[in-house]
Amino acid sequence: MLLMVEGISHMISHLISLFVNVIASLFGKNKLSILTYHRVGSSGNAIAMNEALFEQQLLWIKRYFNPIDLTEGLALQKAGKLPPRSVAITIDDGYADSFNTIFPLLKKHQLTATFFISTAGLQEQYLWDELVAFTVINTPKRAISFNNKHYSLISIEERHHCMKSCLEEIKYCSVKKRNELIKTLLNETELTSLNNQFLTKEQVVILSDSGMGIGAHTHNHPILMSEIERDAQQEIQQSKSILEGILGKDVHYFAYPNGRYQQDFDDTHIAMVKEAGFSAAFSTDWGLLSHFNLDRFQIKRFTPWHETESRFVLSLALNYC
Incomplete structure (x- = not known):
């Protein structure tokens, strides 16, 4: 059985390799x-x-x-x-x-x-998105308000939802506006530091x-x-x-x-x-x-x-x- 599995695996790898070579020869020049x-x-x-x-x-x-x-x-x-x-x-x-x-x-x-x-x-020793993610995931608070939205943080799923929402709210802001929003978020979550x-x-x-x-x-x-x-x-x-x-x-x-x-x-x-x-x-x-x-x-x-x-x-x- 083991030899059969190994044989099938080898055959599949051979077929994949043939496909890659055909595609490269037809379309992949330079x-x-x-x-x-x-x-x-x-x-x-x-x-x-x-x-x-x-x-x-x-x-x-x-x-x-x-x-x-x-x-x-x-x-x-x-x-x-x-x-x-x-x-x-x-x-x-x-x-x-x-x-x-x-x-x-x-x-x-x-x-x-x-x-x-x-x-x-x-x-x-970090970038802004990691700071936002860290503070939302690790805040001891069970709910926060940010940028006129309220978020429950009881479950880990709710924390991940909040994290993604906050990142999207901040992402397309200028650096100046981004820093203002992050400062507000840090004050709300009561976390201000992040390990390297x-x-x-x-x-x-x-x-x-x-x-x-x-x-x-x-x-x-x-x-x-x-x-x-x-x-x-x-x-x-x-x-x-x-x-x-x-x-x-x-x-x-x-x-x-x-x-x-x-x-x-x-x-x-x-x-x-x-x-x-x-x-x-x-x-x-x-x-x-x-x-x-x-x-x-x-x-x-x-x-x-x-x-x-x-x-x-x-x-x-x-x-x-």
Whole structure:
């Protein structure tokens, strides 16, 4: 029975591999898929991936695709020499699990990734969304009022509902308005502190020295279209300057927070990124890179959530179409 199961599993893997190769040969010439991850592990964050699943996806990437460093992938795509089935890995935000969980797994499987870091987290040791989530989930109060809405917090389900609602209320505000709302929320929940959740400057240096890429992700992780132009430009430039000061070298890449073109950023912000001196910039719009010179400042990425081998691999393969 065990031999039969192993045989079936091998046959399925062979069929998946054939499918990926056919898709790549028909549609994938000189195309780069760029995966985007955020948090990995038991953070409780809504966009956190299970650690075991993340490692399994790394194995699937190695088995069926051609993992490549982002800088190398961009250069080869521009030159028209990108290997088939090429995939690069990116990690957004810069939370502590980037170093404690993701980095060790990348090293274990001899892979690289580029980490896009919001630099306010390096100073405060968290970003605004984690502070909101923490204060709602952990407040001793059994009910709160926030922004003219009342929330019961008796059950954990009610706390999660409140957390998601508060995050949505705050997300598209300017940084100034966001900070005012968060201050109100902290006063209401009677919680004002959060344990360190973010990368340290020393860890950023270690990541870079170990062959990982480091990119900018603004300073405060705002929605750029919610900011006046002067503040948006400052957010973009400040993150670049801080990271370059830490690393002692140029930072070439930028990822737009939230990252959807015409909803979170527009052509005005693309011009700001160019003016700041970045070489390329990345959105979260789904897709891939097929024309570097045309797309270099709004390169699309792919978010891999599927938990089964067949669905993960097939969806990533179909991204080349």
